[in-house]
Amino acid sequence: xxxxxxxxxxxxxxxxxxxxxxxxxxxxxxxxxxxxxxxxxxxxxxxxxxxxxxxxxxxxxxxxxxxxxxxxxxxxxxxxxxxxxxxxxxxxxxxxxxxxxxxxxxxxxxxxxxxxxxxxxxxxxxxxxxxxxxxxxxxxxxxxxxxxxxxxxxxxxxxxxxxxxxxxxxxxxxxxxxxxxxxxxxxxxxxxxxxxxxxxxxxxxxxxxxxxxxxxxxxxxxxxxxxxxxxxxxxxxxxxxxxxxxxxxxxxxxxxxxxxxxxxxxxxxxxxxxxxxxxxxxxxxxxxxxxxxxxxxxxxxxxxxxxxxx
Ligand code: PSU
Ligand code: MN
Numbered sequence: 531x532x533x534x535x536x537x538x539x540x541x542x543x544x545x546x547x548x549x550x551x552x553x554x555x556x557x558x559x560x561x562x563x564x565x566x567x568x569x570x571x572x573x574x575x576x577x578x579x580x581x582x583x584x585x586x587x588x589x590x591x592x593x594x595x596x597x598x599x600x601x602x603x604x605x606x607x608x609x610x611x612x613x614x615x616x617x618x619x620x621x622x623x624x625x626x627x628x629x630x631x632x633x634x635x636x637x638x639x640x641x642x643x644x645x646x647x648x649x650x651x652x653x654x655x656x657x658x659x660x661x662x663x664x665x666x667x668x669x670x671x672x673x674x675x676x677x678x679x680x681x682x683x684x685x686x687x688x689x690x691x692x693x694x695x696x697x698x699x700x701x702x703x704x705x706x707x708x709x710x711x712x713x714x715x716x717x718x719x720x721x722x723x724x725x726x727x728x729x730x731x732x733x734x735x736x737x738x739x740x741x742x743x744x745x746x747x748x749x750x751x752x753x754x755x756x757x758x759x760x761x762x763x764x765x766x767x768x769x770x771x772x773x774x775x776x777x778x779x780x781x782x783x784x785x786x787x788x789x790x791x792x793x794x795x796x797x798x799x800x801x802x803x804x805x806x807x808x809x810x811x812x813x814x815x816x817x818x819x820x821x822x823x824x825x826x827x828x829x830x831x832x833x834x835x836x837x838x839x840x
Contacts, residue, residue: 547639548658551612554600558660563597563836566611566656566664566692567829572603572618573627573646575667576821582622584822588665588829595833597840600661602652604630607642611659621646631682649694650686653764657690662753662839664694665832667825668730669766671699671708674790680711687764688715693753695722695767695832697824698730701786701817702805705729709737712766720752722769722831731777731813731820733770743767746831746838753839769831775823777816785812 550558557564567588572581585601592599600612603621613621621627621644628638628645632654638645647655649669656664670681687694699708709727712719719727721739729735743749749767756762770776777785789808796804809817 547635548609548611548655550659551600551610551614554598554612554659554661557598561840563833563840564600564661564663565592565597565829565832565836566652566659566661567592567599567601568649568652568664568666569601569603569621569646570629570648570651571646571667571825572601572622573624574629576818578622580818580822582619584825585618585622587826591826591829592665592833595830595837597833597836599829599833600656600659602647602655604635604638604643604645604647604651606644607639609635609639609655611655611661632686633682648681649683649696650681653683653686653690653692653694656692662692663832663836664692665825665828666694666696667821667828668698668700669694669696669708671703671705672711674702674704684708684711684715684717687712687717687766689763691757691763693749693765693767693835695769695828695835696728697769697771697828698728698735700802701730701782701809702789702802705735705737715763717764717766718752718756719766719768720749722749722767724768724770728768728770729779729782730824731771731809731817732779732782733773733776734779736779739768746834749835750838753835767831767835769824769828771820771824772827775816775820777813777820781813785809785817788812 589599630645630651631648670683673679721742727737
């Protein structure tokens with residue numbers, strides 16, 4: 531077992547594949563609130579150097595709300611929950627990183643690779659360490675078109691007992707099918723101060739949630755009650771993008787239509803980055819601004835929920 535510092539003996543949750551930062555481990559053993567943060571947004575979602583700045587700001591939001599931030603990532607094959615400032619900077623600059631979802635922990639460990647965790651990857655690490663709250667921007671979901679591209683985030687939500695604070699799903703996905711998938715799998719979707727599942731860059735989507743909650747205390751009551759079910763898995767908490775930075779639904783849909791027309795011949799892994807960069811162009815940079823604003827806001831709301839739950 532790798533030791534992380536003088537207080538590592540308190541991090542009894544360490545296992546050989548998962549290394550917990552001493553500050554996070556101490557908070558957990560004292561029952562203090564911790565919020566897990568995803569890192570695919572750092573390695574794959576945002577351009578440098580905004581990625582590092584944003585990660586630091588998300589950590590800052592969590593601390594301001596009196597919780598401990600724990601960025602989940604894989605460094606040289608070791609899954610780490612909670613990064614030192616040096617580790618975070620290194621991850622943000624590394625151009626060889628891979629995207630770590632459920633299938634990727636084993637081979638990346640064997641190969642000693644570094645990577646950013648997706649929602650699924652971060653949920654697995656959070657659950658293993660005993661952190662019930664996780665904040666991200668948008669989850670993966672069912673892609674558009676008739677194909678088989680369904681994110682591993684969805685089955686992870688079905689099976690892993692962690693509450694995921696998000697602003698919806700990636701904008702380029704098939705949102706109605708994503709919501710249907712969650713319903714089939716028994717994943718409750720809580721609208722945080724909203725009746726609608728948030729549309730990521732947009733506050734609306736026209737799609738319903740299972741229930742609405744007004745406050746961290748109300749969310750906490752729902753989480754506790756849901757987790758009394760012996761077989762319960764994860765939950766989604768949909769927090770709309772702050773009003774000042776959100777894009778109106780019609781404008782968003784028009785930008786998506788244009789981007790998709792241009793992306794007709796772009797397939798595979800290149801498709802998402804292509805669509806997102808076109809979206810940024812069509813919205814005059816507003817989509818990037820909305821993304822940054824919702825990430826910070828979600829970190830804050832997740833921390834408030836973690837405090838209420840602790
Ligand atoms: N939302 C975005 N961009 C992203 C992601 C979410 O706007 O890149 C990331 C998240 O980490 C999410 C992952 O968990 O994409 C899903 O990837 P996939 O569809 O390959 O499972
Ligand atoms: Mn996929």
